[in-house]
Amino acid sequence: MPRVDRRAEVSWNGNLARGEGRISAPSGAFAGLPYSAATRVAARAETTSPEELLAAAHAGCFAMSLAGELREQDARIAVTANVVLDELEGQGHRIVESQLTVRAQAPGLAQAAFDEAVRAADEGCPFSRLIAAGAKVTIDARLES
Amino acid sequence: MATERKASVTWQGDLMSGRGTIESVTSGMLGPLEVDWANRAEDAQGKTSPEELIAAAHAACFAMALSNGLAQEGHAPERLETSATVTFVPGTGITKSALTVTGTVPGLDEDAFRQAAEQAKENCPVSSALKGNVELELYARLT
Numbered sequence: 001m002p003r004v005d006r007r008a009e010v011s012w013n014g015n016l017a018r019g020e021g022r023i024s025a026p027s028g029a030f031a032g033l034p035y036s037a038a039t040r041v042a043a044r045a046e047t048t049s050p051e052e053l054l055a056a057a058h059a060g061c062f063a064m065s066l067a068g069e070l071r072e073q074d075a076r077i078a079v080t081a082n083v084v085l086d087e088l089e090g091q092g093h094r095i096v097e098s099q100l101t102v103r104a105q106a107p108g109l110a111q112a113a114f115d116e117a118v119r120a121a122d123e124g125c126p127f128s129r130l131i132a133a134g135a136k137v138t139i140d141a142r143l144e145s
Numbered sequence: 146m147a148t149e150r151k152a153s154v155t156w157q158g159d160l161m162s163g164r165g166t167i168e169s170v171t172s173g174m175l176g177p178l179e180v181d182w183a184n185r186a187e188d189a190q191g192k193t194s195p196e197e198l199i200a201a202a203h204a205a206c207f208a209m210a211l212s213n214g215l216a217q218e219g220h221a222p223e224r225l226e227t228s229a230t231v232t233f234v235p236g237t238g239i240t241k242s243a244l245t246v247t248g249t250v251p252g253l254d255e256d257a258f259r260q261a262a263e264q265a266k267e268n269c270p271v272s273s274a275l276k277g278n279v280e281l282e283l284y285a286r287l288t
Contacts, residue, residue, distance in 0.1 A: 008201035015221035016213035029193035045172040052150035057198035059154035068160035133277030
């Protein structure tokens with residue numbers, strides 16, 4: 001089986017409280033994204049953060065996995081992932097949950113077949129498997145006409 | 146207090162010939178970014194992938210955790226350069242995240258730096274979320 005490596009780079013200046021980092025991807029898809037401790041835990045997101053990048057990874061991974069299960073040329077899938085970081089007593093900050101919301105249009109697909117495809121997509125999504133080690137994955141999926 | 150970060154993706158068509166877009170994220174700093182299977186599983190030709198985003202999240206989380214650990218030991222870093230390389234084996238899954246760090250930390254020796262980096266590798270929130278199901282590697286050195 002071929003293995004695929006994907007790398008990303010970060011430079012960080014200073015301590016945690018007042019420092020700032022920059023995140024870049026060699027693919028060129030994004031570069032120099034700033035982030036900091038304050039913006040990572042702020043109620044209002046002014047910069048990206050590890051959790052936001054994981055949300056993008058999970059939504060992207062699940063959408064591909066479901067497309068693989070549906071095997072339809074004209075399926076339309078929309079996935080939102082919401083990643084939750086919480087401060088747990090004695091453990092500090094922990095990623096506790098990734099909540100997926102899935103809306104799909106697949107002409108002619110029966111509800112039961114869709115439900116089965118969602119289940120199989122979760123099982124087959126490499127990110128779902130990975131994060132299940134330390135966090136809960138919830139899925140709210142609906143087949144739309 | 147819990148912090149939530151969201152990202153939305155749309156996908157059209159089947160896995161092999163279809164394509165997707167990371168439409169938006171909470172901060173507005175990413176997207177729209179295109180994704181597809183060929184860029185994920187073969188050569189990355191300018192498009193990101195779930196594994197690249199995990200690598201970005203992990204390298205970013207690790208840098209923060211290490212800066213905090215060093216500062217708590219009284220050696221706040223001047224600068225940390227980190228990277229994460231995430232390995233995806235289609236059909237098997239995501240098998241490894243390899244972290245590297247090069248640090249500029251006045252007054253600290255290699256051993257103490259490596260120890261702090263090891264701690265950050267074990268305990269940063271992204272490592273904690275992933276580590277039961279993936280091999281984590283670390284290469285740490287001072288400039």
